[in-house]
Amino acid sequence: MNRKVDNKTNSNTRAILRIREYFFSPRFHFSRIQFNLIAIILVAIGSILGIYLTVTKVFPLVFALNDTNKQWTFNTANQAQFTYDSNIMAVDNTGAHLANPVNKVLNPNFTSDNSNWTVSAIVPSGYTVVPGNATFGTSDFLAMKYEAKCASTSSLAVGLTSPADATYEVYRDDGAVTSANNCTSGNSRQVVSTASGYPIAYISQTEAATRCSTVSLGGTSAHLITNDEWMSIARNAEAQPINWSLGSVGSGYLYAGHNDNSPAKARIASSNDANRSAYTDAGGTTEALTTATNTANGQSGTTGNQVRTFNLSNGQVIWDIAGNIWEWNNNTILGKDQPTSGTGGFTWREFTALTTYGTLTYDKVRPLSNSYTSSYGVGQIYSDGTVSNNTSYGFVRGGYWDASSTAGAFAMLLNSAPAGRPFNIGFRCTSDPVAILQSYSSTSGVAGSGGNSFSIGSVTDGKIIQNINVGNDYTYDFSMYVYDNTSGNVGGTLSATVADLYYNGSAISTTYTDASSSKGAGWWKLSGT
Numbered sequence: 192m193n194r195k196v197d198n199k200t201n202s203n204t205r206a207i208l209r210i211r212e213y214f215f216s217p218r219f220h221f222s223r224i225q226f227n228l229i230a231i232i233l234v235a236i237g238s239i240l241g242i243y244l245t246v247t248k249v250f251p252l253v254f255a256l257n258d259t260n261k262q263w264t265f266n267t268a269n270q271a272q273f274t275y276d277s278n279i280m281a282v283d284n285t286g287a288h289l290a291n292p293v294n295k296v297l298n299p300n301f302t303s304d305n306s307n308w309t310v311s312a313i314v315p316s317g318y319t320v321v322p323g324n325a326t327f328g329t330s331d332f333l334a335m336k337y338e339a340k341c342a343s344t345s346s347l348a349v350g351l352t353s354p355a356d357a358t359y360e361v362y363r364d365d366g367a368v369t370s371a372n373n374c375t376s377g378n379s380r381q382v383v384s385t386a387s388g389y390p391i392a393y394i395s396q397t398e399a400a401t402r403c404s405t406v407s408l409g410g411t412s413a414h415l416i417t418n419d420e421w422m423s424i425a426r427n428a429e430a431q432p433i434n435w436s437l438g439s440v441g442s443g444y445l446y447a448g449h450n451d452n453s454p455a456k457a458r459i460a461s462s463n464d465a466n467r468s469a470y471t472d473a474g475g476t477t478e479a480l481t482t483a484t485n486t487a488n489g490q491s492g493t494t495g496n497q498v499r500t501f502n503l504s505n506g507q508v509i510w511d512i513a514g515n516i517w518e519w520n521n522n523t524i525l526g527k528d529q530p531t532s533g534t535g536g537f538t539w540r541e542f543t544a545l546t547t548y549g550t551l552t553y554d555k556v557r558p559l560s561n562s563y564t565s566s567y568g569v570g571q572i573y574s575d576g577t578v579s580n581n582t583s584y585g586f587v588r589g590g591y592w593d594a595s596s597t598a599g600a601f602a603m604l605l606n607s608a609p610a611g612r613p614f615n616i617g618f619r620c621t622s623d624p625v626a627i628l629q630s631y632s633s634t635s636g637v638a639g640s641g642g643n644s645f646s647i648g649s650v651t652d653g654k655i656i657q658n659i660n661v662g663n664d665y666t667y668d669f670s671m672y673v674y675d676n677t678s679g680n681v682g683g684t685l686s687a688t689v690a691d692l693y694y695n696g697s698a699i700s701t702t703y704t705d706a707s708s709s710k711g712a713g714w715w716k717l718s719g720t
Contacts, residue, residue: 264286265282265286265287266282266283266284266285266286266287267282267283267284268284270282275287285663288665293666293667293668293720294661294665294666294667294668295667295668295670296659296661296667296668296669305629305631305643307657307658308629308643308655308656308657309629309655309656309657310627310628310629310645310653310654310655310656311627311653311654311656312331312333312625312627312652312653312654313652313653313654314333314507315333315408316348317335317336317337317383317384317385318333318334318335318336318384318408318622319333319334319335319336319503319507319508319509320332320333320505320507320625321333321334321420321423321424321427321503321507321509321621322423322427322503322504322505323423323624324422324423324426324427326422326426326554327419327420327422327423327426327554327555328419329419329420329423329624330624330625330626331624331625331627332420332423332621332622332623332624332625333408333413333621333622333625334416334420334424334509334619334620334621334622335384335619335620335621336384336508336509336510337384337385337386337390337460337510337511337619338390338391338460338510338511338515338516338518338617338618338619339382339383339384339390339391339399339402339403339617339618339619339620340362340382340383340384340385340387340388340389340390340391341362341364341374341380341381341382341383341388341391342380342381342383342385342388343379343380343381344376344379344380344381345379347381347383348383348385349385349387349388350383350385350386350387350388350389350459351380351388351389352388352389352459354369354371354372355389356392356393356614358456359392359455359456359457359614359615360389360456360457360458360459361389361390361391361392361393361456361457361516361614361615361617362374362388362389362390362391362392363392363393364391364392364393364394364398364402365393365394365612366394366395366398366612368393368612374391374402375402375405376405381405381406382402382403382405382406382620383406384619384620386459386460386461386462386510387459387460387462388459389457389459390457390511390515390516390617391617391618392457392516392613392614392615392616392617393612393613393614394519394612394616394617394618395609395610395611395612396415396519396521396523396585396607396609396610396611396618397609397610399415399519399617399618400414400415400519400521402618402620403415403618403620403621406620408622411622411623413620413621413622414521414620414621414622414623415519415520415521415618415620415621416518416519416520416521416618416619416620416621417520417521417522417621418520418521418522418555418586418588419555420621421512421520421588422554422555424501424503424509424512424600425512425558425600425601426558426559427503427504428445428501428502428503428509428512428600429445429558429559429560429569429600430504430559431501431502431503431504433502434446434501434502436482436483436485436486436487436490436491436496436568437486437487441560441563441567443486443487443488443490443568444486444488444489444490444491444496444566444567444568445491445513445558445563445567445568445569445599445600446483446491446496446498446499446500446501446513446568447491447492447496447513447514447568447570447590447598447599447600448497448498448499448511448512448513448514448515448589448590448598449471449497449499449511449514449515449592450491450492450497450513450514450590450591450592450593450594450595450598451471451492451493451494451497451592451595452592452593452595453471453472453473453494454471454473454475454592455592455593456592457515457516457591457592457615458470458471458475458499458515458592460499460510460511461477464500464508466478466480467480467498467499467500468480468497468498468499469499471497471499472494472497480497480498483495483496483497483498484496488566488567489566491565491566491567491568491596491598491599492594492595492596492598497514499511499513499514499515501513501600511589512589512600513568513570513589513590513598513599513600513602514589514590514591514592514594514598515589515591515592516589516591516592516615516616516617517587517588517589517590517591517604517613517615517616517617518587518588518589518616518617518618518619519585519586519587519616519617519618520585520586520587520588521586522585522586523583523584523585523586523609524549524550524551524583524584524586524605525550525580525581525582525583525584526575526576526577526580526581526582526584526605527549527575527576527577527578527579527580527581528549528550528551529549529551529574529575529576529584529605530545530547530548530549530551530556530572530574530576531545531546531547531549531574531575531576532544532545532546533546533547534576535575535576535577535578535580536575536577537573537574537575537606538573538574539571539572539573539597540571540572540573540574541564541565541571542556542557542558542563542564542569542571542572542601543561543562543563543564545557545572547576549576556572556601556603557569557601558600558601565596565597565599566596568599568600569599569600569601569602570589570590570594570596570597570598570599570600570601570602570603571596571597571599571602571603572601572602572603572605573597573603573604573605573606574603574605574606575605575606582608583608583609584605584606584607584608584609585607585608585609585611586603586605587603587604587605587607587616588601588602588603588604589602590602591615591616592615593615626646626647627645627646627647627653628645628646629643629644629645629655630643630644630645631643631644632644643655644676654693666720667720668718668719668720669692669694669699669718669719669720670716670717670718670719671692671716671717672706672710672714672715672716672717673685673689673690673714673715673716673717674713674714674715675689675690675713675715677689681713682712682713683713684703684715685703685715685717686703687701690717691717692717692718692719694719699719699720700719700720701717701718701719702717702718702719703715703716703717704716704718
């Protein structure tokens with residue numbers, strides 16, 4: 192009985208051993224060399240297969256290795272592809288930005304210097320700022336842009352053409368001869384500087400000075416132009432290439448205005464400075480002449496060159512300094528003290544022929560260059576110099592419509608009595624110096640962070656200017672702290688009558704906030720957008 196059991200157990204054991212041997216006993220036997228050879232073959236096959244799959248783009252497709260970066264531009268051309276709140280965002284060709292941005296313009300240098308700030312005058316209508324000249328002891332001043340005209344006090348912007356000498360088209364202000372013609376407040380008239388209207392003539396030097404004294408510039412009376420002021424204008428004009436017929440200083444001639452006697456009368460001016468030869472042809476039309484047609488030296492008194500304006504070094508324009516009508520200067524001289532060429536007696540003389548200047552000097556009479564004759568358009572001088580001539584004569588300068596070669600910016604007529612009333616002599620008024628001064632202190636001003644101070648003469652207002660290109664047309668906030676140091680209003684209330692903010696040459700709406708609680712007594716904050 193026991194034997195049978197043992198046989199059955201042995202049979203099961205052998206079956207298990209056979210199964211184990213089948214699954215787990217190795218059937219093949221390799222040497223090390225054989226194994227390494229097989230491994231090399233398998234690696235080579237894998238490498239070849241990998242290269243093939245890469246070349247055939249199987250891997251890139253599987254692993255998205257061919258993805259590209261797509262960039263969408265948000266501008267006006269494709270804004271329809273996007274959804275956005277137009278109340279918050281605006282789109283233009285520069286991209287998307289806030290719809291209503293408000294930015295602040297800062298002056299980064301204000302705590303250390305004021306080099307990016309300048310000052311300038313606000314020029315009254317009809318006036319020109321003339322740069323000062325140390326040779327003549329002048330600083331910047333205002334001069335009538337046009338020869339003096341007369342206007343009704345009810346319409347000061349319109350020059351009158353009556354009462355007039357119709358032949359010469361000049362306004363007849365002849366004093367006691369016809370008192371109703373006088374350009375005075377008693378006749379409800381005022382001397383003005385306008386393009387329209389006939390230039391005033393038939394007026395004496397004395398009366399011209401009186402008329403100018405009634406002209407108010409910023410609360411100060413004007414005065415009849417002086418010889419030093421005239422020379423400041425003429426010398427400045429002489430140095431500008433644009434005032435020479437061939438476009439460079441000393442080339443051709445210096446424009447000498449309307450002096451060809453065609454038409455044989457004075458001319459009104461044009462309100463457009465581009466019309467530099469306005470009304471000087473025979474038909475009296477508005478000629479927008481930009482260059483003269485007769486440009487050669489010696490042609491300053493011929494038809495085709497009647498340019499009436501001078502451009503000054505500061506970009507300002509002034510009319511009829513040369514030609515049109517003679518103009519009184521507020522100076523007198525005795526006949527014996529006049530410049531001469533060695534022989535007495537009144538006669539026309541070239542500046543280059545003068546041998547003595549009497550009580551005057553070279554600089555009081557002539558162009559800067561000592562070689563210019565009248566062929567250069569500078570004019571001539573009519574003088575005496577006789578030692579026995581003790582008669583006083585008024586200064587008259589510039590020439591008139593029939594002066595031909597004797598007209599010019601430096602032309603000088605010294606045989607007119609101050610009480611005389613010639614039909615072809617007028618005048619223009621000028622101001623005291625335009626005293627706009629700027630000073631800077633790095634320890635003054637609001638909170639000691641830097642102060643920029645400037646004072647303005649009584650003749651006109653002034654601006655303090657910073658030029659900034661912000662590179663866009665967004666909205667910007669402007670502000671400035673201001674303290675009024677004007678006598679009689681020191682630390683006083685600020686309003687538009689004292690100061691306001693400007694942008695691009697025009698005043699902007701300015702808010703005035705008392706800043707005394709934060710900045711100190713008398714300080715005000717000016718704000719605008």
